[in-house]
Amino acid sequence: GAREIPTLAVEDVTVRFGGIVALDAVSFSVAPRSIHALIGPNGAGKSTCFNAVTGIYRPTSGRVTLGDAVLTDTPPHEVARLGVGRAFQNLALVGGSSVLDNVMLGRYSLTKGGFLSYGLRLPRTMKAERRHGERAAEICDFLGIGAHLHRPAGVLSYGDQKRVDIARALAVEPTVLLLDEPAAGMNASETADLARLIRDISEGLSISILLVEHDMGLVMGIADRVTVLDFGRLIADDTPAVVQKDPAVIRAYLGS
Ligand code: ADP
Numbered sequence: 001g002a003r004e005i006p007t008l009a010v011e012d013v014t015v016r017f018g019g020i021v022a023l024d025a026v027s028f029s030v031a032p033r034s035i036h037a038l039i040g041p042n043g044a045g046k047s048t049c050f051n052a053v054t055g056i057y058r059p060t061s062g063r064v065t066l067g068d069a070v071l072t073d074t075p076p077h078e079v080a081r082l083g084v085g086r087a088f089q090n091l092a093l094v095g096g097s098s099v100l101d102n103v104m105l106g107r108y109s110l111t112k113g114g115f116l117s118y119g120l121r122l123p124r125t126m127k128a129e130r131r132h133g134e135r136a137a138e139i140c141d142f143l144g145i146g147a148h149l150h151r152p153a154g155v156l157s158y159g160d161q162k163r164v165d166i167a168r169a170l171a172v173e174p175t176v177l178l179l180d181e182p183a184a185g186m187n188a189s190e191t192a193d194l195a196r197l198i199r200d201i202s203e204g205l206s207i208s209i210l211l212v213e214h215d216m217g218l219v220m221g222i223a224d225r226v227t228v229l230d231f232g233r234l235i236a237d238d239t240p241a242v243v244q245k246d247p248a249v250i251r252a253y254l255g256s
Pocket residue numbers: 017020021022040041042043044045046047048049
């Protein structure tokens with residue numbers, strides 16, 4: 001049967017760094033199975049918001065919830081286990097390791113005992129490892145990198161390495177996938193492929209996607225909803241059609 005997909009809610013979250021207010025009482029929610037974009041000029045607080053959701057930063061106030069689970073004050077590996085998968089702005093692959101091993105790394109957080117029990121090679125663990133390997137291979141097939149499973153991740157094209165990074169984020173079987181500027185460094189045709197891929201993930205895996213992206217064509221083409229930040233404040237939160245015409249949004253972009 002269909003998995004229940006919870007709402008991800010950012011509730012009145014403020015993050016301060018000394019005198020800088022990186023996020024100022026921001027609230028929005030990502031509806032189940034939606035593609036939700038988080039946009040805004042440089043320094044608006046988008047990455048800070050991702051870091052507050054994934055447990056890397058602790059908000060000064062406010063909280064983040066995923067259904068009934070409170071993600072605030074929860075360590076990153078536990079946030080991942082609760083269903084939040086994250087791909088990174090800068091590729092964080094182990095270039096010398098195989099595509100499969102890179103994706104498997106994403107799955108260790110699902111295993112009780114984690115790295116230690118893998119190191120000990122317990123029979124129970126080896127069975128789990130086989131299952132993890134099969135699932136990792138399935139995810140790679142789904143993302144179109146199944147032919148590269150045993151190649152070093154570092155030799156793949158940039159677009160394929162990006163897919164490995166997304167596969168690793170999907171390997172925790174998330175209910176919400178966070179993508180931080182996935183189109184950065186891509187040309188127009190790679191960006192068009194990426195747009196299709198994001199739609200396929202959303203529909204095929206039936207999960208929510210929260211996306212930070214600069215490429216407005218990509219955002220307006222695939223997002224169900226768009227939240228706009230400027231100087232740490234939420235200035236718009238609506239459908240792409242409405243947000244595109246919002247005077248405050250236009251001003252924020254012209255001013256940057
Ligand atoms: P965006 O991702 O939208 O470009 P960021 O979230 O990276 O913006 O940054 C928002 C603001 O917070 C910026 O002024 C940035 O300099 C500041 N900031 C982000 N992370 C830190 C940090 N770890 N320490 C101090 N200031 C930070």
